[in-house]
Amino acid sequence: MSVTRAQFVAEARTWLGTPFMHQGRLRGVGCDCIGLVIGTAQALGLTDFDITDYGRRPDGRVRPTMETQLDWTAPAEAQAGDVLLFAWAASPIHVAIMTDESHMIHAYLPNRAVVESIMDERMRLQIVAAYHVPGVE
Template sequence: MTEAASADTRARIVALARTWLGTPYHHQASLRGAGCDCLGLLRGVYAEAYGAEPEVPPPYSPSWAEDRGRETLREAAARHLVALAPDAAEPGDVLLFRWRDRLPAKHCAILTGPAQMIHAYDGHAVVETWIPPAWSRRIAYAFRFPAIRPDPAPASSPTPSPEPPS
């Protein structure tokens, strides 16, 4: 089982997400300051925190009402993040939204405070906003980033002895 991120790591996630504020909306992009969609924001923050994206997503539709019969976003999140109950989510955690009953979750955001989130607002930009009741009712899943593992210490090697003079 993957270890979940600490409060310090989640605070770092929120700080990183805030550096994306104002990034224009661009479907399937993930480049801070240039363009991203909701998944691109999540991918970019993950890459900045962990050094690389966990996977490159296949092409996907911008339609929130599209139903391919699978929870593709939830499945990808479950491969790389730690699932938790939506009511247990804290700042720095990821929220997935389902816009209609029986449709897959198609939008994601990073929780930044009680009823506040950062997300890519379709047609506009990355914004930090409150979560209105209509959105709150649509939270289908929540996930926590994994713990950031420290770089392993370099293996100690014996100090070479100086060569004797010849």
């Protein structure tokens, strides 16, 4: 099965306003940043993969897990529907779905919800990798 980038972004937008909940996976009820990506892909029939064995503190597993499930792409080449990996204090710990060249959707703890945000220069400097979701064309 495959979906367009626009369909992937549209599905992610249906999660806007979902409260932040560590390891949550339910649209409208609660999710975290990884849950948003997994939930969006599952809603579109792209995967049945999930991970739930991660803690609130970075432990080095986020990036290797991303690389086993998604296809790496250069951050400068990322497009709408691709997944961005951010490092806070040098630890890869946060992911977001790119919606266009200057916006992203993410379950962001400071906002306590899934939000669509502008990728300002500060955020762009924290991108350490980008990934293409298999099945999104």
